[in-house]
Amino acid sequence: MDTSLPPADELVLVDRELARLDARRSQLLARRAWLIQALYRPVSAAAPRPYPRPPVADSTPRSAQNVLLTLGGTLLTIAAVAFTLVSWGSMGIGARSAVLFVVTSATLAAPVALLRRGLVSTAESVAALGLVLMVLDAYALHRVALPGTDGLGYTAVAAGVLAGAWAAYGSALSRLRIPLPVAVVAAQLPLPLGALAAGGGPTAVAWAALVTASADAAAALWTRPAAVRITAGAAATALGGWALLTGGWLSLVSPWSGAALLLAGAAVTLFVAWRVPAFAAAASAVAGLAALAAVGGLLRSALPADWAVPGYVLCALALASVWRLDASAGEGAGAAPGTGATATATSGGAAGTAAPEDVPGSGRPHGAEPGSAARAGGRLPHGVRLGLAGAGAGVAALGAVWALPPVVAGLLGPVGRTTGVWSGEHSERVLTSYPATAALVLLVAVAVLAAVPRLWARCGAVSLAWALLTALPVSLDLSYPATLSLQLLTTSAALVAAVRPGLLTRGLRPAEAAGHAAPAAPAAGPTGSESANATRGPAAPVAGPETPWAPWAPSPLRPAPAGVDARAAIGWSAYVGGLASAVSALGLALDVRGATFAALGVLLGLFTGAAVLGADARRVVSAVAAVLAATGLVIAVAAAGGFEDHWTALALLLVPAATAAVGSRAPRPVALAVEITGGSVGLLALGIAASRPAFLALALALGGVIAAATAVRPERRRFASWTAAVLFLLATWVRLAVSDVTTPEAYTLPVTVPALVVGFLRRRGDAEASSWTAYGPGLAATLLPSLVAVWTDPEWTRPLALGLAALAVTLLGARFRLQALLVLGGAALALVGLHELAPYVVQAVGALPRWLPPALAGLLLLGVGATYEQRLRDARRLRERLARMR
Structure with missing residues (x-):
């Protein structure tokens, strides 16, 4: 092993080698188990089957013994209670004393002999009975010897005496597991009950509970039996939580009393968080909330009512800054990010090594990590910093939520109209009495989030900045022109930020600003390969984050999540707000005619610019919004000019004409969205013109012209050509209906002639095309309605013309061997002939x-x-x- 390495890097290498050895050992053990099974399976299969085994017992001797002992102890306890409550009064003072002394002493002494014989379970049951007898003795003593004493005071003293006695008894007989936890439970009563007995109010009782909880915390930290630690920890949580809740209530009604209680509870909780890293985050979060409630309550009592929430928010931000300040202190002490004590502790935890202080009997509290301060890279342990920062961030977030009602009122107020359009009257203001300091809270939140170099914080800052601008008219009670101007300004700023979000990504980490994962440079080590291995091995060091209010952010050695585009995320955050402000501004502008034109013009320009300069789906949505703004302008001009509905419908056809022209030059997604929106406006125009059929025919014809012009483009030819044909045909039919034309051929021939021309052209291009596909629809469109008309027409002109046309179609079908023409023409000719001969046949049949x-x-x-x-x-x-x- 190379001992020349720095301690942190050497520890990483040691942990990695230990992990490899553990993995190899697991493989060898698995192989050994398989070999044993493979070797001894044939022997067990060849061995003769043993005699039938006896049935397995339903319970083990130990469980049966426990049940019997529990039942016996319960019955004895019931008997003792019955004796104390029922038979006690029939005995004299001496007898009572003798019974108390003999029974209790014998019961408490019996476990000593039982433990010497190894009967631990029996001793536990007898000891439990003795503890119950001591409670009954205390009750009996109060009823007989001290009947005039106060019940609460006597209970407090008795609980304290019993707790001390049980603690001494359990310490003397350390093999018994019941007395010490029961002593802890009894110790919860003396101080709170004593405070109540002394006439103390909620404050005194809460202080007593807090002192008791502090003693419980000490017992949980410095006692060895697990049962005592668990019991003391649960009791400390319950009493401490109740004391803190009482302190929170007192901070509202009596700030100074509540502040002292909350700060004392915060100190105790923070000490526990420091000593027990497993609960450091949760305990320090509770401590942070208690401290915020204390200090914020004092500020609330000194400040005006409108400044109460801002005071809490400022305190919360100061508490959250503990994260950054402590990290900076650690870095200033010489700890490089991702190295040193942080990497040491983390890599050690990853490898699963046991610290010496975790070994029982080492003299340190269970779960405590004296080196946790170094693990954080600063003066505070990582979990403590995390909890404090989380508490501060949570309270600050609640303050931001408190400031949102003016935002909702400013956004939705203009939409929910209570006055007529262009009436010059304005809806009444809402939330006029809401504190104006809500805008200050939003401003502080924007400043704080903007200082955090994280993508989520930057998106939050953009959203809250939009919320601030939206809330200002409500908070400051601005006039109508100022409100409308500010809303249009908010829309403009949001759309500019959505189109050009590059300025808002400055200061972000390179990985987040680039929109992809990019791991930071590895920490300094012996070689580059070793550093790289250290970051991806089983004992890779994980450095703590370096920013306030972001303990969950990626560390320098951990790459940021892939697939997150910072520009797109910030752009969409601003764009959604811009759309909402645009709708709100338009709703507000409808109060005044001039404001409506101004707002629609500004929105048309803004969304057109966003459609030209934007990217991805924002560009498409902006193009659609621009079309809708143009539609609104056309409607506003028609309304201002006093146009009738049919003239308004014709004016609206300018919108689909313009979208068809724009679609020929715009990119494909934008063009499709713009043309669909323009087509929808065209349908609206047709619906408006339906009240005047003559103008409806004109509108249909103009729509057909627009569709025919669009059909020139190759990508729109098929759909636009059919649309144009349908619109022209509908225009012809409406025009005929307006002219009171009832002849069916006037309606069918405009369909038949173009259809036959199209079929002829198709047959020229594709000789294998079926005649039914090419000519069938066109011929049927005229022949079938004309046949129906022939059978109801008494004149001879239509039958003659239809018969000649059917004859011509039949002959053409026979000449060019076209099945559709031959069948349709022949069938029509036969039916026309039958219609002409039918009267004569009827007459002849009647004469025969x-x-x-x-x-x-x-x-x-x-x-x-x-x-x-x-x-x-x-x-x-x-x-x-x-x-x-x-």
């Missing part, structure tokens, strides 16, 4: 004898049956010919 139609039908069936096979072959050939057509 009634027996003639059945006779003709029978002859037809006979003819078909006689030539069935030939007809079947003809039908099959016809089907095959049709199948060969396209």
Whole structure:
């Protein structure tokens, strides 16, 4: 082993070698167990089966003995209680004294003989009975000999005497486990009950409880039996907690009395935290809260009511700064980050080595680490610093939460309108009586978080800065113009920070500012490889953080979490606030017409700039917001000009036209979002124009023009072309309906002609395309409605025209072997012919004898049956010919 290394680095190497030896030993033990199983398995399998084993007992002798002893002790205790309460009065004074002395003395002396014989469990039961008898003796003594004494005072004295007696008895018979813990329980009563008996109030009782808890803490720290430590620790927690709660209540009603009690309790708790590192963080956090309640209560009594919470917050920040001040002291003493005592203690803990002070009988308290101060790299242990800083940060966070109601009022107040739009009236202010010092709390929180070089702190500072600007109009009761100007200014600042967050990342660690994990340089050591191994080995040193209010931050030797982009995180923190302020400012601007135009213009410019200069999803959202702002401007102009609804609808079509033009130049995600938003505005315009069908037709036609212009772009051609066709067709139908045109062909031919042209073009490009796909929809759009009209039309013009058109379609289908044309045209021609012949057939059938139609039908069936096979072959050939057509 190289002894020339510094102690910290040498300890790291030793711990690493020990860890390797432990791992190798575990492997060898596992291999040995497998070899034993492999060697002795055949022997056990070949051995003859033994005789049947006797049934296993349901309980062990030890458990049965414990049950019997417990039941026996319980029965004797019940008998003693019954004797004391029932039969005591029938005996004289001498008899009573004799019974008390004989029974109690015999019971307490019996465990001595039992322990000599090794009957420990029996001795425990008898000793427990003796302790109960002592309580009953004290009760009997009060009832007979001292009936006039005060009950609380006598109980306090009796509890103290019993605690001392039981402690002496348990110390003398150290093999008994019951007397000492019971003595600890009895010792909790003398001081609190004595304070009550002396007429003390809550303060005196709390002080008595605190003194008792301090004694319990000392017992938990410096006594050896585990049962005594556990009992004393639980009692100290209960009484100390009650004393601190009483002190907190007193700090509200009597600050000076509460402060003394809280500070004393904080000192005791902090001492326990210093001595027991396992509970250092929790205990020191309680101590920190107690100290804050004490000092903050004194400040609250001296300051005006509005300054109470700021006083607590300032105290909390001062307490939280203990983290940074102590770390700085440790660094100033010569401890480099990640090296020295910090790495020593941490690496030792990682390797699982046992400190000498943890060995029983070493003279040190259980769980105490005298070297914990060095482990923190400063004067305070790491856990103590962590708890104190956490208490301060928690109270400061509560103060920030207390300051948020003006933020909510400033943000949501303008949205919840109680006045009409452009009425010139403003909604009543809310939270006018809330302390204006809430803004000061937010300002202090922003300053503190901005000083912490951590990403989470910087995001919090940005969010709280936005909250501060939002709360100022409420806290300072600003006028309407000032409020609107400040909200627009807040929106501008937030959007600028969201687009250019680089300034806000200054001062962050390089790993966080770069947005990826980057481990710091390894600590100075013998070689670079050894240092690297030290950071990733089983005993790698973990240095404590170096910033206040951030004990959970990554250490210099531990890389920051990967995948966190500082710019994006800070940018989104500012952007969300900017969006919220924009909505609030717009809601407030609706009170006045000029303010509405000004706000919409400013928001349009801001969001347009954010869409041009921004990145990721913020750019898309900004583009959508800009479109919505432009829509609001159009509506505002129409409302200011007194436009009717249909003219407003036509004006709104300017928005989808503009988005179509912008979409042709914008990047793909932005273009898609902008065009979808513009299309939604177009649908709104159509809905507004629906009340005037003539203007609806015009709006549909203009929408078709916009869609047709968009279809020029290759990436939008398919969707935009179909949209344009649908809009044009709808415009034509609405226009025909407005002109009272009821002829179905006027509605179907505008569909049929373009559809047939498209089908023809498709067939030219793809000769294998089916005629049903190319021409079927177009032909059906006209033939089917016209056939329905033919059967209800008494005139001859439509049947003639439809018949000629169907004949032409049929002939074209036969000529070019197109199945759709042949089938649709032939079916339409047959139905038209049937429609024309139907009156004559009906007339002829009416003139013939009634027996003639059945006779003709029978002859037809006979003819078909006689030539069935030939007809079947003809039908099959016809089907095959049709199948060969396209």
